[in-house]
Amino acid sequence: MLRRSFVLGSVLAxxxxxxxxxxxxxxxxxxxxxxxxxxSTGRQIEAAVKLYMAQHGTTAGGKKIELIVKDDTxxxxxxxxxxxxxxxxxxxxxxxxxxxxxxxxxxAPIATQAKVPQIVMAAGTSVITERSPFIVRTSFTLPQNTLxxxxxxxxxxxxxxxxxxxxxxxxxxxxxxxxEVFTKGGGTVPEKLRVPLRNPDFAPFLQxxxxxxxxxxxxxVPSGAGSAVMKQFAERGLDxxxxxxxxxxxxxxxxxxxxxxxVALGTITSMHYSAAHNSPENKTYVAAFRKATNGMRPNxxxxxxxxxxxxxxxxxxxxxxxxxxxxxxNAMKGMQWMSPRGPISIDPETRDIVxxxxxxxxxxxxxxxxxxxxxxxxxxxxxxxxxx
Ligand code: PHB
Numbered sequence: 001m002l003r004r005s006f007v008l009g010s011v012l013a014x015x016x017x018x019x020x021x022x023x024x025x026x027x028x029x030x031x032x033x034x035x036x037x038x039x040s041t042g043r044q045i046e047a048a049v050k051l052y053m054a055q056h057g058t059t060a061g062g063k064k065i066e067l068i069v070k071d072d073t074x075x076x077x078x079x080x081x082x083x084x085x086x087x088x089x090x091x092x093x094x095x096x097x098x099x100x101x102x103x104x105x106x107x108a109p110i111a112t113q114a115k116v117p118q119i120v121m122a123a124g125t126s127v128i129t130e131r132s133p134f135i136v137r138t139s140f141t142l143p144q145n146t147l148x149x150x151x152x153x154x155x156x157x158x159x160x161x162x163x164x165x166x167x168x169x170x171x172x173x174x175x176x177x178x179x180e181v182f183t184k185g186g187g188t189v190p191e192k193l194r195v196p197l198r199n200p201d202f203a204p205f206l207q208x209x210x211x212x213x214x215x216x217x218x219x220x221v222p223s224g225a226g227s228a229v230m231k232q233f234a235e236r237g238l239d240x241x242x243x244x245x246x247x248x249x250x251x252x253x254x255x256x257x258x259x260x261x262x263v264a265l266g267t268i269t270s271m272h273y274s275a276a277h278n279s280p281e282n283k284t285y286v287a288a289f290r291k292a293t294n295g296m297r298p299n300x301x302x303x304x305x306x307x308x309x310x311x312x313x314x315x316x317x318x319x320x321x322x323x324x325x326x327x328x329x330n331a332m333k334g335m336q337w338m339s340p341r342g343p344i345s346i347d348p349e350t351r352d353i354v355x356x357x358x359x360x361x362x363x364x365x366x367x368x369x370x371x372x373x374x375x376x377x378x379x380x381x382x383x384x385x386x387x388x
Pocket of ligand 1 (some may be wrong): 059097100101102122123124125169170223250285
């Protein structure tokens with residue numbers, strides 16, 4: 001009896017101290033949709049994370065970095081179970097990834113309870129960072145990416161715009177930001193269409209949009225869904241009717257843009273990243289990414305993974321390898337660096353990303369379709385939080 005409680009006691013002590021091995025190895029639990037309808041997000045982020053490690057080595061702050069990739073298929077219940085296992089069994093120092101808003105939200109209480117930093121590399125609903133003091137975001141927010149295109153619509157004399165969004169957090173954020181800015185600028189939004197996230201059929205919604213005869217159709221769909229929208233947009237003749245497609249840049253995602261064909265030409269979007277971003281850092285990034293992935297073009301999700309790894313490496317360097325979650329999050333606050341997307345920083349108050357957002361037009365460049373940037377909104381904070 002005595003002996004048993006002694007053994008139990010030592011196991012508990014070892015668990016609490018993290019164990020001898022855990023002190024030299026820092027584990028990152030990377031949870032992504034690697035299969036299912038959002039697999040392109042997983043593929044892009046995993047490739048960027050691995051590229052970062054290939055280029056920067058596998059030690060940071062004197063610790064050996066070990067990556068554990070888990071596939072949550074984009075389903076929040078699976079994410080929650082995986083996050084729990086990664087914390088309890090693998091004793092990860094960081095939880096990272098999160099391809100969709102519900103998966104990030106499901107993990108927030110675990111990050112808080114375990115005091116493990118949760119690096120959100122993809123999900124974009126404004127409220128996410130408020131759900132745990134251990135969340136730090138390297139992706140984007142929908143209000144942040146929507147504000148510039150709403151401003152563009154006002155300035156370019158658009159009067160009537162129909163909105164069409166996927167019916168979940170980021171879509172509702174996009175709809176709200178666009179409607180507020182556009183109507184304040186004198187525009188009208190006669191229809192606000194919401195399409196189911198899973199297995200969407202865009203055709204009936206696009207028909208309703210066409211019937212309203214707007215100047216433009218504002219669209220938010222998650223990364224990967226843009227091709228279906230574009231195809232239906234053309235099949236219903238919205239392009240021929242002179243309706244411009246606008247929105248945050250998720251709809252003209254670089255991962256699939258080049259296969260959309262001529263119907264995508266002229267689409268105006270605003271976004272934090274384009275593979276065509278003209279900077280030396282981005283040219284190097286795109287070339288290395290293509291080389292490492294057998295020719296894949298990096299999209300806006302990939303840079304969330306790349307910069308998330310930079311954040312983790314720099315935080316460990318700053319703490320001198322101290323893996324205490326609070327110390328690591330404190331080290332991340334206010335950090336700034338040059339990303340392939342341009343200059344970025346972590347707002348010390350909100351732990352959310354501050355970044356340039358670019359207005360772009362789809363054009364054919366050297367035979368391929370690209371989002372060509374033509375205007376810049378500098379150092380944009382998440383407007384979703386400024387209102388509060
Ligand atoms: C999200 O779930 O927050 C999300 C997913 C895909 C996007 C944007 C936001 O393209």
